[in-house]
Amino acid sequence: MGAEEIGALLRGARCAARLTQAQVGQATGYSASAVSRIESGKLRLDCPTLLKFAAFLRIAPEALRASAVPGMTNVATVAIGCRSVEEDEVRRRELLTGVAATGATAVVGARPAAAAEPVDLDVALFRLPQAEPMPMPRLIRQISAARRDYCSTQYTRLGQTLPGLIASATATRDASTGRAREEADLALARSYVLAAELATKQHSDAAWVAADRALAAARCSGIPVAVGEASRQLAIAMRRSGRSTAAVHLLAKEAGDLDASRDHTGAVRITLLLTGAYSAATGRDRPTALSLLEEAEQEAERHPAVPGLFTVEATRTQVDAYRISVLNALGTPDEAVRVARRLNVDRMPTAERRARAWTDVARMWNALGDGKQTFAALRRVEREAPQEVRRPSLRALTSGLLYGPTRIEGVHDFAARTGALAG
Structure with a gap:
């Protein structure tokens, strides 16, 4: 290792x-x-x-x-x-x-795993169940259902579904030829993208494996949109391992290969630019981060929202949400307050994206030392996505409020029901 x-x-x-x-x-x-x-x-x-x-x-x-x-x-x-x-x-x-x-x-932990715990993707991705090929329309419906689970933050159910879905997509791809094989590769890439996104949520190193496999399948499909989104997942895994500069370079290259004039490829290009901006910010490269943000914002204004395109929407609202996360990562949360006040989170189309936006707002207020505003944002995360607020990073944020110098009404109960209360 x-x-x-x-x-x-x-x-x-x-x-x-x-x-x-x-x-x-x-x-x-x-x-x-x-x-x-x-x-x-x-x-x-x-x-x-x-x-x-x-x-x-x-x-x-x-x-x-x-x-x-x-x-x-x-x-x-x-x-x-x-x-x-x-x-x-x-x-x-x-x-x-x-x-x-x-x-x-x-x-x-020392306690045995409960029946409702998420599937361990680190193991599942290497021990896929046996599966038979299935008709492409049925496979696409199952992938769409899995995507809806991710967007609605049903992570436990998604984790239980993904190994079988990936196995079915693999079997379908292996049994196909010609154009049908390319379509199956695209389906397989989308399955692995979901696995990478879930693994990232779980702070699991399986994100590396899933993203790499997604990119391999996407390249075989020949679909630029799939290649771009799989590359985005790989860059996220790189960034989380401390390789922000390499992540930015990968994202910039893939964004440059996409046609910005077309709606679908242009929308994926925007998501690559946004992820690149945050990656640069985590490496404290302020000029690059802000430059990529501005480019994404300009392109978002020229493209209509593309519904159903993977799990991130290329909209002005999404750009604002990323701007808050970028400014947090750069250590200047005070600059994000104005953005947070104009951000209309309710316009974001999925529970996962709304919860992510409120998470960034919570981190902003926490960095500014405002515990009450932090807690208010965390409660909005819980309202949107109960499973999201139990993630380790958010439990740590809740623990900081619970054991911090300021007593905030309701934090103790919140910590107890979200798993942040020790013992």
């Missing part, structure tokens, strides 16, 4: 345990800044120290023996002393693991 993957695993376990970097550092003999570098893959650990971190975060030792998957696009792995040099592909696939957000007890 590479340093970046190990960092992502440690970060996911820490978030699931609702610990700060300072708390982890105090327990392991490191500073908070050192823990930050470890989680971003910039500081490698020797084997004994890594095991010390794993013991404190309650990560199963076998999770640390996972190695990078061969063929994964743009993954730079860094060897460490804990794994053997030669492992066959079957072994790699069996051991690929990560932290699965609300299902993090599979790695972090």
Whole structure:
């Protein structure tokens, strides 16, 4: 397993345990800044120290023996002393693991997994069930239903559906030829895009695998829209591993390959620019982030909204929501207040997008030290998407309000029902 993957695993376990970097550092003999570098893959650990971190975060030792998957696009792995040099592909696939957000007890917790926990995509993507080919109209209907589950934040049901859906799409593709095979590749790409998006929600390293497979299928389909959206998912996985600059370069290249004059390809191009802006912001590249935002805004004004295009809408409202997240990432949340006040979240077409927008508003107010406004935004997230507010990052935000210096009425009950209250 590479340093970046190990960092992502440690970060996911820490978030699931609702610990700060300072708390982890105090327990392991490191500073908070050192823990930050470890989680971003910039500081490698020797084997004994890594095991010390794993013991404190309650990560199963076998999770640390996972190695990078061969063929994964743009993954730079860094060897460490804990794994053997030669492992066959079957072994790699069996051991690929990560932290699965609300299902993090599979790695972090000691309690057995409950029946309603999300499927662990890290395992499911390598152990797909047996499936038979199906008629293309039926496959498309099932993919559309899965997309609706994602957009309505029915993540548990989506996780249970996706392995079988991907297996069916794979079997259909393998049994097809010619134009029918290209259509099946497009269906397979869309299935893997949903898997990548769900894995990202779950803070799971399976997002790398799903995005890579989505891009491979999309390129075989020859559909530029599919290639663009799969590339976007791969760039998100890269960014979350601390490789913001590489993510921006990938997004810029893919955006440049799309025809901006056509509605569908132009809409995907806008989503690539928005994701590129946020990726640049996480790398604190303010000029690039703002430049990409402005370009996306100008193009959004020239294109009508394209309904049903994957899971992100290329609209002016969406641009405003991304602008808040970009300004948060750049460390200037005060500049986002004006944008937040004009943002009409109710105009966003899906519960997932509305919840994401309210999440960015909550983070803005939290960074500005306004606990009451933060809590108000978190309650809007819950209203839109109850499963969304149980994600590790939002539970951590809730815990900060619960144990912060200001008492806010209703936070304790909110923390209890969303899983942010320890014990």
